[in-house]
Amino acid sequence: MIRTPDHRLRVFVSSTLQELLPERQAARAAIRRLHLSPVMFELGARPYPPRDLYRAYLEQSHIFVGIYWQRYGWVAPGEEISGLEDEYRLCGPRPKLIYVKRPQEGREPRLTQMLRSLQSDDTASYKPFETAAELQRLLADDLALLLTERFEASLWELPPPARTSEPEEAGTAAPAAPVGSAAARRWPRATTALIGREAELDELADRMADPAVQLITLLGPGGIGKTRLAIALAERLRDTRSHGDTTELPTVFVGLQAVDDADLVLRTIADALGVGPREGEEVEAALERTLAGQQTLIVLDNFEQVNDAAPALARLIEACPGLELVVTSRTPLRIAAEVVHPVPPLGAPEPSDHGRGTVSLAAAEASPGVALFVARAQAVRPNFRLTGENATATAELVQRLDGLPLAIELAAARAKLLTPAQLLGRLDRRFDLLEGGNRDLPDRQRTLRGTIDWSFGLLDAAHQQALTRLGVFVGGWTMDAAEAICDPDPATDFLDRLATLVDASLVVARDFDDEIRFGLLRSVRAYAVEKLEAEGDADALRQRHADYYLGMAQYARQQLNSEQQVWLDRVEAEHDNLRAALSWYLGRPGRPGADPVKGAELTVELTYFWWIRGYYSEGRRWLEQAVAALPDDGTDEQDHVRALASKNQGVLAWVQGDYAAAQRAYAKALPIFRRQDDQAQIVSVLGNLGIVAIEHADYDEAADLLGEALEGARRLGDDTVVAPALVNLAVLLMRRRELETAERYLVEATGIFRRDGDFWRSTTAQINLAEVQLARGDRTASRETFVTSLTQARELGDLDSVAYALEGFASLAVGEGDDARAARLWAAADRLRESSGNPRPPSSGVLSYDDDQARARERLGPEAFRAAWAEGTTLDAEQAADLALALAH
Numbered sequence: 001m002i003r004t005p006d007h008r009l010r011v012f013v014s015s016t017l018q019e020l021l022p023e024r025q026a027a028r029a030a031i032r033r034l035h036l037s038p039v040m041f042e043l044g045a046r047p048y049p050p051r052d053l054y055r056a057y058l059e060q061s062h063i064f065v066g067i068y069w070q071r072y073g074w075v076a077p078g079e080e081i082s083g084l085e086d087e088y089r090l091c092g093p094r095p096k097l098i099y100v101k102r103p104q105e106g107r108e109p110r111l112t113q114m115l116r117s118l119q120s121d122d123t124a125s126y127k128p129f130e131t132a133a134e135l136q137r138l139l140a141d142d143l144a145l146l147l148t149e150r151f152e153a154s155l156w157e158l159p160p161p162a163r164t165s166e167p168e169e170a171g172t173a174a175p176a177a178p179v180g181s182a183a184a185r186r187w188p189r190a191t192t193a194l195i196g197r198e199a200e201l202d203e204l205a206d207r208m209a210d211p212a213v214q215l216i217t218l219l220g221p222g223g224i225g226k227t228r229l230a231i232a233l234a235e236r237l238r239d240t241r242s243h244g245d246t247t248e249l250p251t252v253f254v255g256l257q258a259v260d261d262a263d264l265v266l267r268t269i270a271d272a273l274g275v276g277p278r279e280g281e282e283v284e285a286a287l288e289r290t291l292a293g294q295q296t297l298i299v300l301d302n303f304e305q306v307n308d309a310a311p312a313l314a315r316l317i318e319a320c321p322g323l324e325l326v327v328t329s330r331t332p333l334r335i336a337a338e339v340v341h342p343v344p345p346l347g348a349p350e351p352s353d354h355g356r357g358t359v360s361l362a363a364a365e366a367s368p369g370v371a372l373f374v375a376r377a378q379a380v381r382p383n384f385r386l387t388g389e390n391a392t393a394t395a396e397l398v399q400r401l402d403g404l405p406l407a408i409e410l411a412a413a414r415a416k417l418l419t420p421a422q423l424l425g426r427l428d429r430r431f432d433l434l435e436g437g438n439r440d441l442p443d444r445q446r447t448l449r450g451t452i453d454w455s456f457g458l459l460d461a462a463h464q465q466a467l468t469r470l471g472v473f474v475g476g477w478t479m480d481a482a483e484a485i486c487d488p489d490p491a492t493d494f495l496d497r498l499a500t501l502v503d504a505s506l507v508v509a510r511d512f513d514d515e516i517r518f519g520l521l522r523s524v525r526a527y528a529v530e531k532l533e534a535e536g537d538a539d540a541l542r543q544r545h546a547d548y549y550l551g552m553a554q555y556a557r558q559q560l561n562s563e564q565q566v567w568l569d570r571v572e573a574e575h576d577n578l579r580a581a582l583s584w585y586l587g588r589p590g591r592p593g594a595d596p597v598k599g600a601e602l603t604v605e606l607t608y609f610w611w612i613r614g615y616y617s618e619g620r621r622w623l624e625q626a627v628a629a630l631p632d633d634g635t636d637e638q639d640h641v642r643a644l645a646s647k648n649q650g651v652l653a654w655v656q657g658d659y660a661a662a663q664r665a666y667a668k669a670l671p672i673f674r675r676q677d678d679q680a681q682i683v684s685v686l687g688n689l690g691i692v693a694i695e696h697a698d699y700d701e702a703a704d705l706l707g708e709a710l711e712g713a714r715r716l717g718d719d720t721v722v723a724p725a726l727v728n729l730a731v732l733l734m735r736r737r738e739l740e741t742a743e744r745y746l747v748e749a750t751g752i753f754r755r756d757g758d759f760w761r762s763t764t765a766q767i768n769l770a771e772v773q774l775a776r777g778d779r780t781a782s783r784e785t786f787v788t789s790l791t792q793a794r795e796l797g798d799l800d801s802v803a804y805a806l807e808g809f810a811s812l813a814v815g816e817g818d819d820a821r822a823a824r825l826w827a828a829a830d831r832l833r834e835s836s837g838n839p840r841p842p843s844s845g846v847l848s849y850d851d852d853q854a855r856a857r858e859r860l861g862p863e864a865f866r867a868a869w870a871e872g873t874t875l876d877a878e879q880a881a882d883l884a885l886a887l888a889h
Contacts, residue, residue, distance in 0.1 A: 011143070012039045012061035012094075014054075014087040016071045023067050023101070026136035034143055051076065054087055063146070064091035065139065066118070069101040072111040085114050095150075096124035097142050099135055102382035128382050187253050194232045195375055196346045196368025197225070204233050204341060205240070208324065213339055214317050215325045217303075217332055220343035221505040221521065222451035223406025226328035229343060230299050233326055237297055251297045262308035266316075269298065284312060291320040303329040304504070305458055310335050330455055330505040345403030345521075346372055348395050364391035369398035369408060373420075376412035384415055393420040400427055402521040407448055410434040430526055452527045455506055464531075466497040467506055471528025472541045475576030476510075476519035481552075485544045512573060513566065539592045546581035550598055553578060553605040560608055564759055565796055571609045572797075578606060586625050596629035600641045607648035612760055614799045614836040616652050623649045636676065643672035647685055654688065655800065657839040659695045666692070680721050683712040687728040694732055695841055702732050723752040727765050734772060743772045760801075763792040767804045771847050774811060783812060787888050794881050800838055802877050803829040807840075809884035811847045819856035820868040821887065826853065827872025828880035 011031045015024060024040065031038040039061045041054055058064070066088055073084035081089075088096075098118055118124060125142060129135045194201070207213055216233075218226040234251050241249045254272045259265060266283045270276070273296075277286040303309075310333040317323060317337045327333065332340050346369035349359045364370045364386060373394060377384040386394060397420050401407040411423055411434060418426070426433050434448040456464060469486040470477070477485075479495065487494035498518065501507040508519045520528065532538045552574065559567040571578070585599030603619075603626045610619030623645050630642050650665030666689050673681040690705035706729045713725040726749040733742035746769040753762035770785035786808050793801035806829040813822035833839055840849075857865040875883065 008035065008037045009063065009147075010037045010039050010061040011063045011065055012058050012087075012091070013065045013067065014084060014091075015067035016069070016073050016084060017041070019071055020067055020069055020101070022132040023069075023135050026132040027065060027067060027139055030136045030140040031143070033140055034147075036143065050083065051086070054083060055090060058087060058090055062094065063143070064088070064094045064096045066096065066098045067101070067135070068099070068111060068115060070103065070107050070111070072108040072114065082110070084111075088114075088118070093123075095146055097139065097146070098124050098126045099138065100126070100128050100382075101135075102128055102130050128379065187251065188231060188255075192228075193375065194228060195372045197229055197232065200343075201229070201232055201236060204229075205236050207339060207341075208233070208237055208326075214321075214323060215313070215327065215333075215335075215337045216339045216341055217327045217329055218343050219329060219332060219340050219505060221330060221404070221524070222455050223404045223448065224343045224345065224505075225405040226343050227301050228405070230301065230326045230328050234297055234299050237324070241295070249295060249297055251299075253299045253301065255301045256306055257302040259306055262306045262312075265300075265306050265309035266312055269300070272298075284315065287316060288319040291316070291323050293322070294320075295322040295324075296320075297324045297326070300325060300327045303327050303333065304331045304455075307331055307333065330458075331503045345369070346398070346405060346408070348398035348403055350395075350399060359392045359395040361386065361388045361391045364395045367395060367398065369401075369403045370394055372405060373398055373408050373412045373415075376409045377415035380413055380416040390420050393424055397424050397427075400424070400522060402523065404521060404523065406451060407434055407523055410448060430523060431530075434523075448523055449527070452524060455504060456527070459500075459504065459506075463497055463500055463504075466494065467501055467524075468528050468531040468535060469541060470501075470507065470518075470520060471525050471532045472538075472545045473520070473577060474525075474580045476517045476573065477577070478515060478517060481548060481577075482518065485541065485548050513569065517573065542580075542584050543593050545577070546584040546593065546598070549574065549577050549581040550585075550602050550605075553602055557605040557608070560760070564757070568609060568612060568796060571606070572613060578602070582622055586622075586629050596626065596631070597638055597641055600626040600630055600645045602626075604641065604644045604648055607651060608760075611652060611655060611800075612796060612798045614797075614838070616656050617837055620649060620652045620656070623652065639672050640676060640678070643669040643676075643681070647681070647688070650685075650688060654692060654695075656837055657841065659692050663689065663692050679712060679716055680718065683709045683716070683721050683725060686712070687725050691728055691731065694735060697842075699732065699736065706732055719752045720756065720758075723749040723758075723765075724761065727761070727768065730765075730768060730772075734768065739772050739776050743769065743776070746772065759792050760796055760798060763789045763796070763798060763801045764804075766792075767801060767808060770805075770808055774808070774815075775847060779812065779815065782808075783888050786812065787885060790881055790884060794877070799832050799836055799877055802881060803832045803838070803840075806832075806880055806884055807849065808847070809887055811849075811852050813887055814852045814856050816887075817859075818887070819860045820864065821883065822852070822856050823860070823865050823868035824872035824875065825880060825884055827869040828875040828877075828883070831873050831875070832877060832880075 028038045073082035075082045238249045238251045275290045314335040348369040349363040431449040556567045584593045585595045587594045647669040650662040654662040670685045686709035690702045693702035710725040713722040726745040730742040730745040750765045766789040770782045774782035790805035806825045810822040810825040
């Protein structure tokens with residue numbers, strides 16, 4: 001048919017008229033901008049019934065656009081549905097573009113019902129919008145893309161060009177056909193914005209700008225977003241290297257998920273390019289002939305299952321200098337031309353204070369992982385907003401999903417029914433929760449289980465078993481731990497198996513101090529635990545796991561008297577595994593693995609770690625559980641463990657200001673130690689009871705107890721027992737203002753601690769020493785001692801000592817007239833104490849804490865003091881320490 005010049009594509013716009021008037025005007029503008037013809041009810045006054053009119057208009061239109069908001073529209077007498085719904089039902093096979101404005105309260109129920117049916121229509125594009133301007137942009141873009149797709153589809157309906165029957169001249173190769181628009185129809189359409197990868201995209205584009213780089217492999221586990229990033233990278237390269245329509249960089253997408261034979265990879269690429277071998281010609285030669293003189297960019301998606309085709313790619317790259325490849329894979333190709341780019345998870349802010357803190361709205365909004373969740377949640381629940389109330393739960397949800405984009409998107413799809421906090425509460429059933437992805441995705445990407453199943457199925461039996469056994473670890477492991485627990489058979493090369501799992505992106509390797517630590521994403525671990533339970537050897541592995549970490553904790557406790565920072569960091573790294581071991585030992589009586597003695601021993605070994613690193617409440621809970629699990633009529637060994645655990649209960653109760661509980665715990669331990677004549681422990685408990693007496697202001701009782709403790713320590717002749725007794729007695733002397741003797745005891749104790757490399761105890765002694773020096777008027781010595789103690793406390797991660805040191809620096813600042821700094825330091829110390837559940841003891845130190853604050857408040861004025869205090873509450877431990885140490889320079 002030969003059209004007249006005025007004949008244009010007609011776009012029918014369906015919506016209610018009054019409530020969406022600005023949107024109808026925006027739609028008309030978008031359509032006319034593309035030189036198409038808008039067909040709208042209000043554009044012509046015709047003497048026909050409305051139903052006849054819109055039916056006639058619709059029959060002559062080529063594209064249907066539906067715009068909806070609150071109202072269902074008028075239902076004519078004798079009709080069951082509104083004209084709005086009738087128009088949609090009558091549009092038939094025409095392309096359908098549906099736009100729904102974010103609702104307010106009061107959307108009419110029949111419109112809601114209608115929209116549900118629209119969402120289930122696989123032939124319609126369905127998008128939310130907020131403003132008329134956004135609608136105009138969306139509609140213009142979608143119409144342009146729709147017309148492009150229809151045009152290119154029509155090209156594939158044309159008959160193939162006739163081949164010449166003339167033979168080629170000998171020695172003359174026919175020119176290669178360019179890679180043209182035929183392949184472009186295979187380019188996947190990105191229906192969502194790329195979130196959180198902007199800097200990474202810039203980095204990849206810069207690397208591909210290097211002429212020496214022809215192949216980049218985007219490496220990562222399933223669901224990490226490799227495909228989406230590869231599409232964005234290819235589009236960036238195409239846009240930056242194209243110069244008009246005539247020199248556009250040919251860009252081809254080749255999905256390999258359905259290809260399981262490496263020998264078919266080159267043929268699949270040739271099919272995507274529209275390259276056909278000549279008679280007697282191999283596919284590889286045909287590709288080289290076609291691509292040798294051209295600039296072409298090919299994205300190869302899901303290469304991990306056809307890795308044996310990598311050498312053929314290497315030869316193709318060598319023969320075609322203008323060829324560039326972006327490959328997505330869960331394993332590297334291992335060819336010389338490859339540049340590997342591991343695709344990282346999307347970040348999420350972690351709550352402070354061992355997970356007890358909150359995440360601010362600003363911090364959550366800055367997180368790429370949270371941004372992805374919000375964007376996808378709004379697609380199914382348009383009124384979803386990130387707020388101060390849900391920011392912490394949303395950030396924790398993203399973190400516990402490991403920042404895995406697929407898992408985040410699947411969780412966000414549930415936001416239609418569940419809040420972020422409710423989603424968090426269901427993550428123990430994550431495989432049931434994280435399913436039901438978009439129907440246009442491959443099956444393996446529609447559920448989290450399907451994604452991991454795909455990777456697991458690519459492993460052989462030995463590597464499947466290795467991955468399953470690694471599920472016994474919580475939070476990571478070392479190579480030594482993996483070999484000892486998962487593979488006690490020395491004849492097996494577990495290192496090789498672990499290397500394969502790392503290459504397959506199922507195990508993550510990270511640098512940690514002077515060794516490599518390994519770990520599983522939480523979802524992969526959950527999958528491995530399911531397999532482990534099904535195989536029936538979970539109990540044996542958990543027993544080996546618990547025994548290994550008990551031994552590790554015993555060794556670490558010995559090293560805490562010397563290499564403290566190194567071993568504190570190592571125990572911190574293994575804390576989740578140690579918790580798992582405690583749960584195994586202290587489980588229900590009679591359950592496999594339950595061993596209250598070993599559980600109590602492990603709590604005893606961990607007490608000082610819990611104290612130094614601020615896990616006071618958690619440590620008390622474990623110790624209480626351990627003591628309760630021990631039998632009342634136990635052996636001497638069991639009684640000794642009970643006494644140690646009881647004493648340590650008292651230690652952590654004292655740190656938290658629960659002096660009555662501390663006294664009760666010490667009172668349970670002391671008779672056992674006296675009966676067993678354990679003099680070192682007797683001295684320790686007497687000293688602790690003396691400190692509790694100080695807190696109760698019973699100085700005479702404290703003097704008797706602390707004097708007996710020091711005397712017993714001197715008799716033992718063990719400096720490691722003498723030094724703590726000296727510090728305890730010095731605290732009493734400080735309260736009695738016997739400062740000269742207190743300083744002498746503290747100097748002696750500090751010397752012992754530093755000689756033995758016990759920096760933690762030396763830090764505590766030096767804080768007391770610095771306070772005594774300041775009280776005696778030696779500001780220079782006090783400042784130097786405070787600097788040393790705060791520096792050590794910060795390196796050790798000892799937040800308790802950091803708080804004491806900040807308070808000491810505040811008193812120094814008041815003495816120098818820097819009252820605003822003092823207020824900020826006091827506030828920061830208070831915040832540290834509040835977050836860790838560690839109040840300031842009433843007997844603490846010799847400085848006049850209340851008097852110093854009163855002086856600063858009076859000189860600054862109440863309003864300025866409150867403002868400075870408020871600033872201090874925003875400082876974390878590192879920032880507050882920097883503020884304090886600046887006073888010394």
